[in-house]
Each structure stands twice: as C-alpha cells, then as structure tokens.
Amino acid sequence: MSRSRAWVATAITTAAIMLATMVTGCTSPGSATERVVIGVDLELTGAGSYLGQVYRRALELRVDQINEAGLLGNRRLELKVMDNRTDSGVAVTNISRLAEDPEVVAIITGGCDACLMASLETVTNAGVPVVSLASTAELVEPVDERRYIFKLGPDAVDVAQVLARELVRTGVESIGLVTSDQPYGVEGQREMLIAAERFDIEVVARSISEGGEGADGVAAEVLVGQDPDAVVIWASGPATGAVAQSLRARGFTGQILLAPSSADELFVASAVRSALNGARMVFTESLVIDGLIASSPAKAARQTWLREYTAHQGTYHAHASFAADAVQVLAAAMSASETVDRESIRAALENTQIDGFTGPIRFRLETHSGLSPQALVMLVAQGDRWRLAAS
Numbered sequence: 001m002s003r004s005r006a007w008v009a010t011a012i013t014t015a016a017i018m019l020a021t022m023v024t025g026c027t028s029p030g031s032a033t034e035r036v037v038i039g040v041d042l043e044l045t046g047a048g049s050y051l052g053q054v055y056r057r058a059l060e061l062r063v064d065q066i067n068e069a070g071l072l073g074n075r076r077l078e079l080k081v082m083d084n085r086t087d088s089g090v091a092v093t094n095i096s097r098l099a100e101d102p103e104v105v106a107i108i109t110g111g112c113d114a115c116l117m118a119s120l121e122t123v124t125n126a127g128v129p130v131v132s133l134a135s136t137a138e139l140v141e142p143v144d145e146r147r148y149i150f151k152l153g154p155d156a157v158d159v160a161q162v163l164a165r166e167l168v169r170t171g172v173e174s175i176g177l178v179t180s181d182q183p184y185g186v187e188g189q190r191e192m193l194i195a196a197e198r199f200d201i202e203v204v205a206r207s208i209s210e211g212g213e214g215a216d217g218v219a220a221e222v223l224v225g226q227d228p229d230a231v232v233i234w235a236s237g238p239a240t241g242a243v244a245q246s247l248r249a250r251g252f253t254g255q256i257l258l259a260p261s262s263a264d265e266l267f268v269a270s271a272v273r274s275a276l277n278g279a280r281m282v283f284t285e286s287l288v289i290d291g292l293i294a295s296s297p298a299k300a301a302r303q304t305w306l307r308e309y310t311a312h313q314g315t316y317h318a319h320a321s322f323a324a325d326a327v328q329v330l331a332a333a334m335s336a337s338e339t340v341d342r343e344s345i346r347a348a349l350e351n352t353q354i355d356g357f358t359g360p361i362r363f364r365l366e367t368h369s370g371l372s373p374q375a376l377v378m379l380v381a382q383g384d385r386w387r388l389a390a391s
Helices: 003-019 049-069 088-100 113-117 120-126 156-169 183-198 215-222 237-249 297-313 320-335 342-349
Strands: 034-042 075-083 104-109 130-132 149-151 174-180 202-208 230-234 255-258 280-284 353-355 360-362 376-382 385-388
Touching: 034 049, 034 088, 034 320, 049 075, 049 297, 049 320, 075 088, 075 320, 088 104, 088 113, 088 120, 104 320, 104 342, 113 120, 113 183, 130 320, 156 183, 156 230, 156 255, 156 280, 156 376, 174 183, 174 215, 183 202, 183 230, 202 215, 215 237, 230 237, 237 255, 297 320, 297 353, 320 342, 320 353, 320 360
Parallel strands: 034 075, 034 104, 104 130, 130 149, 174 202, 174 230, 230 255, 255 280
Antiparallel strands: 280 376, 353 360, 376 385
C-alpha cells in the first residue's frame, strides 16, 4: 500500500474508531476471527503503580470498546499484560519475553522512562513496534536509531515553552524550580533553565524523588532568601502535592505552576486542595472536556470517553486518555495495513495522524513523538476541579 493510500485509510479508520465507541459491530457472521496480541509492560506494583494501574484500566476498556464495536472487522485485539514492578531490570526481562513471542505484534509500555531505555537494543533487534506512555525525548531521538519506538507523552521542550510564556505573561522575574530526579524531570529542568534564560528569569533549581520524600527540605531550599515570584513543579502527582503543601506551610503566597506529570484525578484531592487552589498546570483539554462545548466530532468523542471511563471506574484519571490513545494509534495503524505484522504496523505508525482523546497525534517519518504542541493548554485549579484557564 502506498504512503498516500495508507494515510487516507488511517484517517478514515480513525474517524470510525473515535466516534463508534459503542456501536453495533461490523464483523460478518461467517468470517473467522483473527487474534491480534498486543504486549503490555506496566508498573503495576512498586513506586509507579499508582499510574500503572490507571494505564491498565484504560487499555483494557479501550480494547473492549473496539472489539465490541467491531471496528477492526474480523480482527480482535487481546492484551498480554506483564508487571515490571517499576524496576528497569524486570522491564528488560518482560519486554524480551514479549518480543520473543511470535503472537505479539506490538508492545505498549508505561510511564517508566528508564524501563524502556534499558530495553532499546532488545526492541530494535526484535523489530517490534513500541508505543510508549513515557515522555522523555531520548526514547525517540535520534529517529534513525529509534525506528521502532513511538511515544505519546508531551515533549519537555513544548511544556517548557508553554510554562515560560505563562511566566512572562504574568510578569514573573524569578522562580523556584522543583523537578523529579527521573529522566523526564531531568529533561524538564534542562528545558526550563533554557527557557528561563531566554526570558531573563532567575531560577533556583532543586530535584525531588518521584515519591515526594524530603518535600519540606526542597521547599525550604527554593524559598531561601527572598521568595521567588513563582514556583514551577515538574514531578509526579504525589510529589507535587507534597511540595505544594510544604510551600504553603512555609508562607509562600506566590504562583504555583505545574507540568503535565503533576496531573492526577479529575477532582483535586481534598488533602492538597487548599495548597493547589489557583495553581496552573500545562495539560490537554481531556481533563476538562466535560465542561466544554462539543464543537467537533473529536471533542464529542473525548467527552464520550471520559463518561465511559468514569462509568466503569467511578472516577476519572488525567492520564487515562494517553493509554486509550496508545490503543487508538495501533488500531489505526492496523487498519491501514493489509497484513498485521510488526514491520507493517511500524511503517503505518509513521504515517498515523489521528485526533485522539488527548488531542491531535501526528506521527511522521521524521518524528516519533506524536502529541502535537497545539494539544497543550493551561488549566487552573478552582476549588475541587481543574478548569480551562483564561487566555
């Protein structure tokens, strides 16, 4: 199939996949079912389990929806899920086993950057396409050395630019910067320092563990001397909450701005609600889509996804949309391929462009980082909810 035909097929199928979540299937009664196995390596236990479990629930729900609607015709998706225990060594073993399984046509990995980084050679040697829910750019750059890796998490450089523009807009001249000691946090610190220097913003930068240990000490260090105008936190949800509480307990009344990694549940947890009230966060509209007008088919589909996930789980988690989109892009790639094999899926992914639940996803030959910068917006915490911030 030519690239132009593949792109058209992907675009047409994407519309069906986005809109026909709970419709009657289209599989003909007499046709044989083709099993299509997707391997999954997630942090289901250990330090990253709070997010790994969210990913698992979203993956399973989206696969069930696609199968029940018959959106892939006679093909039926199955997940083969493994727990890496938030341990890169275990992840290497899991990914090796999945790559060695001839039934596995693609792999989805979780938010642990280091877990996939340790498995890059295995993935390349096996020629198995991987859609990662992690965010660090090193996973997909340089592209010619990362032909089989595709990621959906927002690029740190794009997040830093949005944060920097917001700081300039509000007249901020100095910031405290608290970043996770994990790869995405390290990358975030680097990009924020570059952006701050461009706009002559003074920075006091410190790192914190992913679990938030030592938050009070970190807060004290970024507030040393004259308080900064704002504090930017680029860490996990639990670490973000701990730092924000420590800042407010120490009397900090300035702005708090957050990176997408800070996003958590649909409702701001009561324990951190006071500390985060008025805080602004870079994320996608998916977290506030239920309060927006469904002005396009894509927005209507995002609202449907939020409602379906909430109905199944009783609540909604910000990062669920990324996991659902990992299934979406693979389904679109499969629909654009005449045969479902690893190389066909990899080639089709490079031409996959969909309006996902997180926002526009645009994989191209020259970039395997799919989330469009235009998907990033500024949200603000108001009481127990995140709202779209006024521009």
